[in-house]
Amino acid sequence: MTGRGRAGFMDRPAFGPPSIVFESRLWPAEEVAAVAAGWLDVLRARIPRTVRLTAMTLSNHPEAVALLFALSSLPLPVVVYPPDPRAWRSSPPLPEDTPLFIPPSLREMAPAGEQLGLRTVVLPDPRPGAAAMDAVGFLTCPGFVNFTSGSTGLPKPVYITTRSFLVQTAAIIEACALSADSAVAGSLQLSTHYGLGQALFLPTVLGSRLGLLPRFDPRSLLDLFASGRYTYWAATPMMADMLARVPLSAPVPAVPSICHISAGRLSTRTFLAFAERFGVKLRPNYGQTENGFITADTAPDEKIRPDCVGRAAPGIDVRIGDDPLDPFPPGKLGRVWFRSPWYMEGYGFPPHLAPREGRDGWWFTADVGVLDESGYLTLAGRADDCFKTSAGYLVNPGQIVHALTTHPRVTEAVVLPIRSPDGPVIGALVECDGAVDAGELRAEAARMLPAWLHPQVLAVTDRLRAWPAERPTARRCQSILRRTRGWSDPG
Numbered sequence: 222m223t224g225r226g227r228a229g230f231m232d233r234p235a236f237g238p239p240s241i242v243f244e245s246r247l248w249p250a251e252e253v254a255a256v257a258a259g260w261l262d263v264l265r266a267r268i269p270r271t272v273r274l275t276a277m278t279l280s281n282h283p284e285a286v287a288l289l290f291a292l293s294s295l296p297l298p299v300v301v302y303p304p305d306p307r308a309w310r311s312s313p314p315l316p317e318d319t320p321l322f323i324p325p326s327l328r329e330m331a332p333a334g335e336q337l338g339l340r341t342v343v344l345p346d347p348r349p350g351a352a353a354m355d356a357v358g359f360l361t362c363p364g365f366v367n368f369t370s371g372s373t374g375l376p377k378p379v380y381i382t383t384r385s386f387l388v389q390t391a392a393i394i395e396a397c398a399l400s401a402d403s404a405v406a407g408s409l410q411l412s413t414h415y416g417l418g419q420a421l422f423l424p425t426v427l428g429s430r431l432g433l434l435p436r437f438d439p440r441s442l443l444d445l446f447a448s449g450r451y452t453y454w455a456a457t458p459m460m461a462d463m464l465a466r467v468p469l470s471a472p473v474p475a476v477p478s479i480c481h482i483s484a485g486r487l488s489t490r491t492f493l494a495f496a497e498r499f500g501v502k503l504r505p506n507y508g509q510t511e512n513g514f515i516t517a518d519t520a521p522d523e524k525i526r527p528d529c530v531g532r533a534a535p536g537i538d539v540r541i542g543d544d545p546l547d548p549f550p551p552g553k554l555g556r557v558w559f560r561s562p563w564y565m566e567g568y569g570f571p572p573h574l575a576p577r578e579g580r581d582g583w584w585f586t587a588d589v590g591v592l593d594e595s596g597y598l599t600l601a602g603r604a605d606d607c608f609k610t611s612a613g614y615l616v617n618p619g620q621i622v623h624a625l626t627t628h629p630r631v632t633e634a635v636v637l638p639i640r641s642p643d644g645p646v647i648g649a650l651v652e653c654d655g656a657v658d659a660g661e662l663r664a665e666a667a668r669m670l671p672a673w674l675h676p677q678v679l680a681v682t683d684r685l686r687a688w689p690a691e692r693p694t695a696r697r698c699q700s701i702l703r704r705t706r707g708w709s710d711p712g
Contacts, residue, residue, distance in 0.1 A: 238253040238286055239405075241286065242430060242433065243283050248283040253283055257291035258357050260344055263342075267340075268295070269320075269340075272297070273298075274297060274300055275295065278412075279302065281434060282324065282433075285327070286411070294358045294359050297363070298365065298570075299362055299364075300365075300570065301367055303412035313569055318340050320340040321339040361383070363571070364380055364381055365417070366380050366570060367414040380569065380570065381564070382566060386563070388562055390423055392534050393418075396535055402429065404432065404450065404453075405432070406451040406454040409455060414513060415508065415513075420455060437460055440467060443474050447475075452478055452479060458486060461480065461482050464499075477501070478501060480501055480502075481506050482506065483514065486622065488527075488626045492527035505526075506531055507531065507598065512559070515533070516531040516539065516598050518532070532597055533559070536562045537562075541553065543555060546583075553591065554590070555590075556604055557588045559583070560583050587603050588601075589619070603619070610644070610647060611641070611645055611646060614674075618636035621634075621674055622635075624665060624668075624669040628661065631654075631662070632653065637698060637699060639702050639708075642708070647675070647676045647678070648699065648702040649680075650682060651679065652683060658681075659679050680701060
């Protein structure tokens with residue numbers, strides 16, 4: 222799709238929901254639209270005239286998708302909550318008396334909404350409406366509110382207009398040369414910005430089919446791949462790694478030809494294992510809740526670079542440095558800035574929004590990285606993860622993680638400061654697939670890093686992936702590393 226095609230695409234007045242394959246059943250687009258139209262009278266009757274927002278719980282289920290499209294036809298922003306009430310608290314909180322609509326499959330969540338002071342409404346069982354799909358005006362609402370991960374406090378609401386979502390989707394279509402024949406496999410949570418944009422809105426705009434999983438499970442996803450030919454799959458490194466590892470009891474299914482991997486670091490080991498098993502090379506990309514995707518690797522297969530996150534997406538510019546108006550030259554590490562035609566309107570709930578700090582149309586990220594001469598971006602970690610050692614050196618953990626994970630048996634690594642009797646030192650807890658001597662890892666680090674970035678405390682474990690959370694907590698890792706040196710935990 223060319224730039225001119227993108228502009229023409231944006232002239233379309235509305236979009237209907239996609240056809241959805243869910244638990245071996247096909248929900249035709251007309252059926253999903255009819256369910257949405259059938260709920261419109263209920264929605265209009267339960268929304269007070271004084272209300273400025275609507276909210277809903279969005280699970281990976283066709284009924285929930287129908288509810289989203291029904292709300293998107295009303296002239297109010299839509300707040301999208303995950304199907305987990307523990308994640309509904311935010312900073313700032315959703316205004317009390319905001320109507321929270323819950324699809325019938327999630328009716329048990331109604332008390333949680335009432336406890337937050339919300340006007341909770343459980344929708345009745347679906348009853349198809351008589352309105353034609355093109356008469357309802359789906360995706361004509363002002364915008365949507367998603368939430369940050371909450372890794373550094375309560376989740377923040379992020380408001381982005383519907384038009385920005387659609388422009389972003391058009392850029393993905395252009396970057397990946399997708400068409401109406403490009404079926405999309407969805408294993409991400411639709412309630413996230415990543416899932417909403419690259420699992421739901423993408424097939425919506427394409428007019429293609431969506432294969433939807435209720436939750437990520439590697440065997441279920443492989444079954445979905447085997448049931449039909451899918452072109453596009455957006456996922457996380459963890460999902461890709463699990464697909465590359467899960468035992469196969471049947472012939473290897475055909476995975477989508479475009480597998481975009483974001484929301485974390487893609488290890489070389491996972492990249493190679495996935496390509497060896499499925500014959501498809503993972504394509505790294507990079508984005509954030511406030512903007513969606515920023516970079517993507519769209520090179521021919523033989524030129525994909527797993528150590529990078531690709532180049533700027535169509536319409537986006539990326540710079541590195543302390544000031545985007547005076548950027549660093551290629552090869553120099555610094556903060557990542559970007560300029561984008563689609564971007565959030567601000568943090569909070571409209572109309573009360575706190576704008577994000579920027580500079581002359583450039584927005585900074587929490588990440589540090591480096592651009593090479595050809596525009597490829599390599600991330601080196603988060604700026605707020607950096608720390609100083611007792612020797613006074615500023616350490617970026619991402620650089621050390623990258624060096625350690627170049628070892629073919631390393632599957633995960635956590636690098637963080639460890640309090641020693643003499644002050645903070647560099648600690649590394651490394652998970653390996655098979656027996657690896659710590660000396661090998663130290664040699665790998667010494668080969669790639671300056672002496673002041675070598676881990677002073679290093680331990681090998683096989684338990685990082687076995688812990689309940691996807692990523693282990695810093696305190697737990699620090700405790701393990703301190704014990705390897707015989708140091709007691711600080712009180």
